[in-house]
Amino acid sequence: MPTDLVDLSGHEQVVFCSDPATGLRAVIALHSTALGPGLGGTRFHPYPSMDAALADVLRLSRAMSSKNALAGLDHGGGKAVVLGDPRTDKTPELLRAYGRFVESLGGRYVTACDVGTYVTDMDVVAQETRWATGRSPERGGAGDSSLLTALGVLRGMRAAAQHLWGEPTLAGRRVGIAGVGKVGSRLAGHLLDDGAEVVVTDVDHAAVARLVERHPALTVAEDARALVRMPLDVYSPNALGGALDDDTVDALTAGLVCGGANNQLAHDGTAERLAARGVVYAPDFLVNAGGVIQVSDELHGFDAERAAARTEAIFDATLAVLQAAEADDVTPATAADRLAEQRIAGGGPVPWLPAAPSRGADTRPPAS
Incomplete structure (x- = not known):
């Protein structure tokens, strides 16, 4: 296990997930929760090794801290990777096992879609956790981010x-x-x-x-x-x-x-x-x-106009x-x-964005 990657990454928490019954092998990385729960997608990819998967999730979660901060969101950086070929290895049982690992973090990590995962996958993950966004509108989500x-x-x-x-x-x-x-x-x-x-x-x-x-x-x-x-x-x-x-x-x-x-x-x-x-x-x-703005808004009862307005502000941010x-x-x-x-050090809003929705409003459905 390349523990030096973890030791040097500056991450708060790195979780290795294994479920032999479904073949699940995954890593969830929380870089920072200074601004709020870590938010970032789940990547399903045929990594050549656990070392490669770990290196990727550490890079991705660190970048999510910066992305969420600049987007003015009340979220820190998190990311997850699932090792495997999504075309052949992804099953409902595996996704539900992954959802149970997300749920075990108690809301410190909020997941969504990424490369190799889709809205329909998040619907399955959400059967086991309240902390899955990017769900279909029929399941209370915002749809494709x-x-x-x-x-x-x-x-x-x-x-x-x-x-x-x-x-x-x-x-x-x-x-x-x-x-x-x-x-x-x-x-x-x-x-x-x-x-x-x-x-x-x-x-x-x-x-x-x-x-x-x-x-x-x-x-x-x-x-x-x-x-x-x-x-x-x-x-x-x-x-x-x-x-x-x-x-x-x-x-x-x-x-x-x-x-x-x-x-x-x-x-x-x-x-x-x-x-x-x-x-x-x-x-x-x-x-x-824009995608993370959308899935973050979903946590507060998705408002398409509000999310689009915050995404439009990427022009001013750039x-x-x-x-x-x-x-x-x-x-x-x-x-x-x-x-x-x-922003991570001091919190507060960013000048080019409209106010984010209140963190207190929460319309997530209970896990089924």
Whole structure:
């Protein structure tokens, strides 16, 4: 067991979950509860080892602390990963076993959807815990959080466009989207509506074909390596983390990186490498917060207009971060981290967001 990863991570709690009867192997990581219960999705992925799963959940939960802080939510950072192939290993029994582990934390961790999990999965998890969000409307939830995630990325991209090019629009710009899953596919439609030229790619060629059938104006790149080398104004990673490795950064033609994937920077030096090349990076944990805003609102009785208004404010948040980075001569990632750390240390609201719903209102259904 790589305990050094846990010891050095700064996390409050890391829970290993095992249920031999269903085959469940999972890790739940709580980075911080300074602002409230940890909130973050459950990722179901075929990790090659427990070490790889642990490293990923620690990175993801730490990023959730910053995301929730910048989104003005009364939540700390948490995340969970389930080891396995969601296409073959996911069963109702396994999901219910996972739900019992979430429930055992007594509300310190609130879960939702992530890569490999869906609204229907959260409905099953919610049979065992009150702390599952992202449920279907029929089960008292808000439904698919990718709707507001994609909207938030669009708002962040428009803010970055204003910062770079003086106009809050992608009209006439060429945007490359790597990953056309739940978020990337919706983002592609938004960008086409905004007047952008959109190029897409995904390892799932069937997903690309389905998207092109809906939006024939899309152009398709062979793969992500080919996409980053094409003439682009914006590169938008929307798949798994680590998309911005050294080779990708060195090959980028785009002047702006803005996407919905979590943990896009492959290592601590990537932000500086992007800056050295003159590429503006809109921090992922800032622009992709629409989904967590939605599931957080679900805890208080989901109000679609209220959640959308808070997601729209990602535009102002992105502008504030990019302006702070320019004024302080630091990378946008550093500027965003500083603002998040200030809120985690001092609490209180953030200036660019409307007030969050009261933590006292709670319409979660009891576990069945």
